Amino acid sequence: MEPIASAQNPRIKAWKKLQRKRERDRSGLFLVEGEHLVEEALKSNINVKEIIVVEDRELPKEWAVTEVEVVRVTERVFQELAETETPQGMIAVCEKPPPENMLFESGRYLFLDRIQDPGNLGNLVRTAEAAGLQGVVFGSGCADPYNGKVVRSTQGALFYMPVQQMDLSEALEHCRANRVPVFGTSLNGSTYSAIAPQESFALLMGNEGSGVDPSLLEQTDHNLYIPVHGRSDSLNVSVAAGILIYHLRGD
Structure with a gap:
């Protein structure tokens, strides 16, 4: 041909x-x-x-x-x-695979609030898959998980990691109903090392510039931050997520 x-x-x-x-x-x-x-x-x-x-x-x-x-x-x-x-x-x-229907009855999840950089999103999915999480939830305002740059940044992890696009308030409600603790990320929270590893959890990461929506932080069980010891004012969101996920896993 x-x-x-x-x-x-x-x-x-x-x-x-x-x-x-x-x-x-x-x-x-x-x-x-x-x-x-x-x-x-x-x-x-x-x-x-x-x-x-x-x-x-x-x-x-x-x-x-x-x-x-x-x-x-x-x-x-x-x-x-x-x-x-x-x-x-x-x-x-x-x-595209059929939409996931995550019930959040147990397990470990990553919730993403308004993360717009495709490279960051891809790295977050890749980290979640490497850490053995059960799913990633894309809230409103996030870039499309099937954007070409997101797909390439996952290095194939997207093909194995369940992803779902849904309202984060609804996802948080499901977690509360199933007693799955939700950890937000905020400079006004507790140092992450003060929290013990968890059998189940949802970690909520926020927008690169403004962080997690304050209305969502009000619905979490604990809000955490990672101390910065150098002159930088913050960590990249995918790097921060990796530190927190592996700490909460106990690895």
């Missing part, structure tokens, strides 16, 4: 639209760019619908792609679809 050589091809135009959240929400599809991430998607339970590759690129022989359509395109057309500065010549079109 001849490679697609025109950016005006209907399939190329449809895939290009997936760079926008509105189209991802409408279609239930998202793009995964780069060989490592495509491989991780294939190994996970994510449904990979198509793999788009530059015409002279061969897929690794060990990949199980017999049921996946492989579409070849020219280098120029691939540049239309790629979002990275140095594309690797491979993109997968994937179905």
Whole structure:
């Protein structure tokens, strides 16, 4: 089959639209760019619908792609679809997994309030998956978990970590009903080291500039902060989350 050589091809135009959240929400599809991430998607339970590759690129022989359509395109057309500065010549079109229905009856969770930087969000999901959490909740005002940069920043963790978009007040209510303690993050809280490890918990992290919404902090069981001993006034939100998650786990 001849490679697609025109950016005006209907399939190329449809895939290009997936760079926008509105189209991802409408279609239930998202793009995964780069060989490592495509491989991780294939190994996970994510449904990979198509793999788009530059015409002279061969897929690794060990990949199980017999049921996946492989579409070849020219280098120029691939540049239309790629979002990275140095594309690797491979993109997968994937179905978003069904929405999670987290009950918060027990377990360990990460709640995110208005975190907008895609790189931070991706790192937070990656940290949560590495720490064995049961889920990540994206509150209103967060970037889309299927934004291309978020997906790339997770390094594949998004394919294994349950994520849910929901109102954080509702999530906090579920935690209270199930006696799952919720820990917010605030400079007016207690030093995190004063809290003992927990069998179950939800950790609430907030916006990079303004922190957690005060109305949400009023609904938590405890609010914590990490002392800063140098001249910086704060830690990056994903770094702070890693410290707190592993402390609350007891690791």
